[in-house]
Amino acid sequence: MIDLQLMVLLLTPLLGGGLLAVFGSRRWAAELNSLMSFATFLAAVVLTVRVVESGPQVAFNEQFFIDQFNVFLVALTAFVAFTTSLFSRPYMRIEQHHGKLSVGMLHLYYSMYQLFTFAMLVALTTNNMGIVWVAMEAATLTTVLLVSLYRTPASLEAAWKYFILCGVGIALALFGTILLYFAAERVLGEGGSALLWTHLNQVKGDLEPTVLKLAFIFLLVGYGTKVGLVPLHSWLPDAHAEGPTPVSAVLSGLLLNVALCAVVRSKVLVDGSLESHFAGNLMMGFGLLSVVVAAFSLFRQKDIKRMFAYSSIEHMGLITFAFGMGGPVATFAGMLHMTVHSLTKSAIFFAVGHAAQKTGTQLMENIRGLLQVSPTVGWGLMLGTFAILGMPPFGVFASEFLIITTAMHEYPWSTPILLIALGAAFAAIFGKVQPIVFGETTAKPLPHPPALIPVFAHLLLVLMLGLYMPPYLADWYRQAAALLG
Amino acid sequence: MPIPLTLQFINLLAALLLLVAFAMLTQRRILSLINLFALQGAVLALSTFVVAYSTGQHHLYYSAGLTLLLKVLLLPWLLHRLIQRLNVRWDVETLINIPTTMLVGIALVIFSFNLAAPITQLAEGLTRGLIGIALASVLLSLLMMLTRRKAVSQVVAFLSLENGLFFAATSATQGMPLVVELGIALDVLVATFIFGIFFFQIRETFDSLDITHMEKLKDD
Numbered sequence: 059m060i061d062l063q064l065m066v067l068l069l070t071p072l073l074g075g076g077l078l079a080v081f082g083s084r085r086w087a088a089e090l091n092s093l094m095s096f097a098t099f100l101a102a103v104v105l106t107v108r109v110v111e112s113g114p115q116v117a118f119n120e121q122f123f124i125d126q127f128n129v130f131l132v133a134l135t136a137f138v139a140f141t142t143s144l145f146s147r148p149y150m151r152i153e154q155h156h157g158k159l160s161v162g163m164l165h166l167y168y169s170m171y172q173l174f175t176f177a178m179l180v181a182l183t184t185n186n187m188g189i190v191w192v193a194m195e196a197a198t199l200t201t202v203l204l205v206s207l208y209r210t211p212a213s214l215e216a217a218w219k220y221f222i223l224c225g226v227g228i229a230l231a232l233f234g235t236i237l238l239y240f241a242a243e244r245v246l247g248e249g250g251s252a253l254l255w256t257h258l259n260q261v262k263g264d265l266e267p268t269v270l271k272l273a274f275i276f277l278l279v280g281y282g283t284k285v286g287l288v289p290l291h292s293w294l295p296d297a298h299a300e301g302p303t304p305v306s307a308v309l310s311g312l313l314l315n316v317a318l319c320a321v322v323r324s325k326v327l328v329d330g331s332l333e334s335h336f337a338g339n340l341m342m343g344f345g346l347l348s349v350v351v352a353a354f355s356l357f358r359q360k361d362i363k364r365m366f367a368y369s370s371i372e373h374m375g376l377i378t379f380a381f382g383m384g385g386p387v388a389t390f391a392g393m394l395h396m397t398v399h400s401l402t403k404s405a406i407f408f409a410v411g412h413a414a415q416k417t418g419t420q421l422m423e424n425i426r427g428l429l430q431v432s433p434t435v436g437w438g439l440m441l442g443t444f445a446i447l448g449m450p451p452f453g454v455f456a457s458e459f460l461i462i463t464t465a466m467h468e469y470p471w472s473t474p475i476l477l478i479a480l481g482a483a484f485a486a487i488f489g490k491v492q493p494i495v496f497g498e499t500t501a502k503p504l505p506h507p508p509a510l511i512p513v514f515a516h517l518l519l520v521l522m523l524g525l526y527m528p529p530y531l532a533d534w535y536r537q538a539a540a541l542l543g
Numbered sequence: 544m545p546i547p548l549t550l551q552f553i554n555l556l557a558a559l560l561l562l563v564a565f566a567m568l569t570q571r572r573i574l575s576l577i578n579l580f581a582l583q584g585a586v587l588a589l590s591t592f593v594v595a596y597s598t599g600q601h602h603l604y605y606s607a608g609l610t611l612l613l614k615v616l617l618l619p620w621l622l623h624r625l626i627q628r629l630n631v632r633w634d635v636e637t638l639i640n641i642p643t644t645m646l647v648g649i650a651l652v653i654f655s656f657n658l659a660a661p662i663t664q665l666a667e668g669l670t671r672g673l674i675g676i677a678l679a680s681v682l683l684s685l686l687m688m689l690t691r692r693k694a695v696s697q698v699v700a701f702l703s704l705e706n707g708l709f710f711a712a713t714s715a716t717q718g719m720p721l722v723v724e725l726g727i728a729l730d731v732l733v734a735t736f737i738f739g740i741f742f743f744q745i746r747e748t749f750d751s752l753d754i755t756h757m758e759k760l761k762d763d
Binding site: 214222235240243272299441 | 760
């Protein structure tokens with residue numbers, strides 16, 4: 059049964075990619091895109107219910123492995139991919155109407171969108187650390203051409219940087235994977251099973267510590283480039299600012315999580331082998347540095363999408379820090395923060411996309427008075443900003459609160475650093491978004507109805523997670539945190 | 544104990560791999576750079592073949608064949624066609640002059656050997672001591688990527704980096720599982736196609752393949 063459920067989950071976006079590669083230039087391509095994403099989402103729900111109820115599962119000759127930890131990312135990925143496809147339907151039509159995109163570019167966009175979802179889902183569900191690498195690289199390749207979709211000099215530069223930096227980064231991750239295999243082969247013997255995470259997890263105490271230490275450094279630097287950890291982050295703001303908005307939303311909301319999932323999986327093995335907190339400490343260091351650098355970079359930003367890209371670096375840093383601390387509470391908080399960050403950040407990008415589309419610019423000083431132009435976009439952006447800044451009662455507050463109280467308890471020295479950085483981020487973002495939403499403007503109202511159902515649906519979910527965490531969900535996340543130790 | 548002949552041969556090939564990496568680092572003609580890349584691929588294929596022969600790992604024959612097909616024939620051919628159509632011959636100036644690059648390269652080799660020392664001590668199999676050389680050639684390719692200005696040479700450096708990784712995989716661990724290797728090969732192939740598309744887009748937009756045009760995106 060699990061084989062079948064997983065097959066449906068993975069084959070739906072693959073089929074979607076194939077269908078849209080053929081029919082991507084038809085009038086109904088956008089609807090087909092949403093339909094395939096919806097089907098993927100349904101498959102993810104079925105799989106999730108199954109795994110949450112009956113625990114970790116292996117499928118297809120142990121090549122795939124799903125437990126409570128990665129299934130939450132599967133569900134999140136499929137959900138945000140679906141809502142983003144809903145958002146992109148009118149958004150991309152308007153871009154086409156403005157003459158920014160041709161039918162051929164949209165054709166590319168739709169097929170790559172589905173294949174990108176497919177690559178992420180494979181990276182999440184595979185049990186083989188080698189296949190994780192292959193799928194992560196595939197996820198980069200499918201998005202490179204999407205970042206340069208507009209073919210402007212700036213978007214080409216951003217895509218080139220993204221390609222080269224993530225290419226190099228991920229090559230280092232491959233070296234780390236090779237070292238991991240080198241260590242594992244001595245324990246598990248040659249052949250396929252030495253890269254399977256479930257097998258590695260069973261024998262992690264016997265793996266050679268020095269090799270694993272080195273392997274983790276390469277894996278962290280490699281996958282960390284994709285997570286956007288400072289100092290490896292320089293591709294991220296460019297790619298988010300210059301790519302089309304739906305791509306920014308899925309990059310920020312989903313791809314960064316998937317890369318972090320690979321880091322967390324490696325961390326479990328390495329800390330198990332070393333019987334120390336080496337991997338966790340490294341993650342905490344990188345995470346903290348990312349939070350601080352990103353928070354203070356926010357002040358200098360003039361481009362609205364760039365600013366929110368830096369905010370993603372900040373939040374990924376916070377999540378990395380949480381997973382680095384480890385333990386049931388911090389891991390729980392890290393997972394919760396991943397969830398609410400994905401939902402909130404994609405909602406913000408949707409609202410920002412419409413605001414930029416309306417004013418024809420991404421420069422914040424030229425966007426003013428959104429509430430007069432389009433109240434829904436304005437409120438969407440304002441509420442999203444409140445949520446991402448960790449204002450109660452939104453869910454981000456809950457997860458940040460948990461992370462900071464754990465830090466206070468376990469690593470008190472880190473608390474002031476975190477609080478100052480979060481305060482700086484608050485001042486920077488709020489100061490810049492406030493005039494955008496409430497300022498005066500002479501612009502006319504939007505000529506088209508914006509697609510804002512996804513924005514408010516996401517924000518409602520984030521609000522709900524802040525007010526009341528359903529026991530089902532809390533129980534599920536707690537089990538996942540227990541699995542990761 | 545005398546060193547077995549096959550191991551001597553693999554050591555020789557490893558040295559050759561490193562030498563080619565250095566040669567690529569100093570080469571400024573793009574055509575010769577691609578030829579060197581093909582040579583490196585050939586060395587890699589041969590060493591994979593020898594490892595396959597001496598350890599009896601049959602799946603390594605497939606990787607050797609795959610390397611030969613992809614990295615000695617297909618990719619260099621694609622790159623040759625690309626530079627012909629784009630009409631680029633020289634990588635005008637490297638960012639750091641060549642003697643300095645060489646010195647940095649030597650420092651990198653020493654660094655990699657130090658880094659790999661604890662692993663080399665654990666080595667027991669036929670070829671496990673070679674991981675230092677693999678790491679060195681990876682880092683040399685990385686250095687080449689950083690010091691080049693032309694998009695084509697950056698890509699050749701990227702592909703050569705992948706060669707170093709493959710060498711690590713075959714020499715240190717007798718090859719990754721075949722499904723992983725196939726996946727990696729597919730990714731490399733697709734990446735090269737995308738690079739090709741990019742060359743044309745970049746040239747169309749900037750009228751040259753010089754990546755120094757692409758330094759506009761800054762925070763300030």
